[in-house]
Amino acid sequence: MTRIASRVSQLNGEGALAVYSRAKELERQGRSIIHLELGEPDFHPAAPVVDALRNAVAAGRDRYCSTRGVPALREAIAEYLKRTRSVDAAAEQVLLAPGCKMALSLAMMALIEPGDEVLYPDPGFPIYPSFTRGLGATAVPFGLEEKNKFQPDVEEIARKVTPRTSAIIFNSPNNPTGTVFSQAALVKLAALAARHNLWMISDEVYARILFSGEYKSIWSLPGMAERTVIIDGFSKSFAMTGWRLGYAVAPVEVIDAMDLLVLNTFTCAAEFTQVAAIEALRDSTNAVEAMVAEYRQRRDQFVAGLNKIHGFRCQAPDGAFYAWVNIENTGLSAEEVQKLLLEEAGVAGIAGAAFGPGGKKYLRFSLVSARNLLEEALERIQRVSVHWRAAVLR
Ligand SMILES: Cc1ncc(COP(=O)(O)O)c(C=O)c1O
Structure with missing residues (x-):
């Protein structure tokens, strides 16, 4: 008989990993995915x-x-x-x-x-x-x-x-x-x-x-x-x-x-x-300063682009490397938007409920991809936003 201590049943996993696994599966099928789900820097140590x-x-x-x-x-x-x-x-x-x-x-x-x-x-x-x-x-x-x-x-x-x-x-x-x-x-x-x-x-x-x-x-x-x-x-x-x-x-x-x-x-x-x-x-090469300067540029570019997407609203973060986007005006749930973005646009972000009930109307994107990829992610999101634009107009 397998008996697992009850404390384990009290633990939860991390939502980002579930999206990451699905994104990897899509990549194996030959799809192009822009990974904005994990909180892992795309830099390496100096x-x-x-x-x-x-x-x-x-x-x-x-x-x-x-x-x-x-x-x-x-x-x-x-x-x-x-x-x-x-x-x-x-x-x-x-x-x-x-x-x-x-x-x-x-x-x-x-x-x-x-x-x-x-x-x-x-x-x-x-x-x-x-x-x-x-x-x-x-x-x-x-x-x-x-x-x-x-x-x-x-x-x-x-x-x-x-x-x-x-x-x-x-x-x-x-x-x-x-x-x-x-x-x-x-x-x-x-x-x-x-x-x-x-x-x-x-x-x-x-x-x-x-x-x-x-x-x-x-x-x-x-x-x-x-x-x-x-x-x-x-x-x-x-x-x-x-x-x-x-x-x-x-x-x-x-x-x-x-x-x-x-x-x-x-x-x-x-x-x-x-x-x-x-x-x-x-930090003899001032690597931290250079990395933060790059995150700042990505933040400015990506947040400005997100705010141009119909139904999206995003305050610029003061720190860390995430964009936290309110999607309630899309008329869809965050899970539906997450799915559309991943399955149709090849953009991996996480529905905010993974961070608690307070995140229900949000999506999190990590700023851990190069600026050209973030630009492409914005174009892809813009393209699939016709789904919710059409739904809102209906
Ligand atoms: C708020 C917060 N604390 C801790 C960690 C984990 O850090 P580490 O990888 O060093 O265990 C993370 C990683 O995502 C985090 O977001």
Whole structure:
């Protein structure tokens, strides 16, 4: 008899992967597909980072290493966070993991009890509610609504706090909306967390992919360093998705707890990727700036084009690399538009319900294809939009 632990039934998958599989199937049938479904940069790590990896393997840096991560990388992360977002944290407050998701799940395992309530953004990264439920806790959504420019309504969040609430998870810039939480919202969230003694899990994986201004972390607000866990990593900022390297920054007691979880699970992140990551943080070729400049151009071009499509409405994202498009005026459901785009136009995007009920009237497109492909995607979408133009006129 096969018996699977009940916690697994509490988990959900990620919608992007289902669309990706169908898109791949269509490609195998000879169809041309423009992939705008996955959140995977089309860039690769800068040459010095690849060299550093090769050298690290050649130098024998392929052993078990410290459960918390290579000390020189932890130092480099503390220095990098100070330099790029004025976060004041010591190396002993940093812990490495294979990917941001793993850092996130370790932090959640360390901080969330069964029966707790955890607030999370809707729409948002689907893993937040999924893993919360997997831990036996209740996931409580708070809205990011277009009428508020997708900023959180902190009064709504405050109304949803109960004596069982233990943490707020949020992600700024947000996947999928691209919202950078305003300083006013961060200040109010910090006050709420202090008032109710809550943990704040701040997923900053897109912090470097910012189209204007300087990133402000909630960690830096007064009193927040003792109740915040920053989650970040190398997947998006340094185009190192497959390298699987992320980290958490947290009070030392939290890092100690996560360290024990590391020891009981994956032992350590790969040593050679960690050594090469020091080179990524050094960014000697200014690769991050060049990549963000390219995303900015793609955003400007693609969002302008989307807003010319009948029934589509899209606010320009302030960060991350997604376009979040309201499709309600097409008269079709997001799932119908997703299907038409994929099956008839060969453009893969994701119906927004994959990011929570708040995403029901939206589609997400990733800006991870070259500008000529984005231009072609717009032409293809324009062509199939006759379907809903005709339906609306009928
Ligand atoms: C908000 C958010 N957090 C975390 C991750 C996962 O990052 P990693 O690939 O480093 O595990 C993603 C990836 O899509 C994301 O969008």
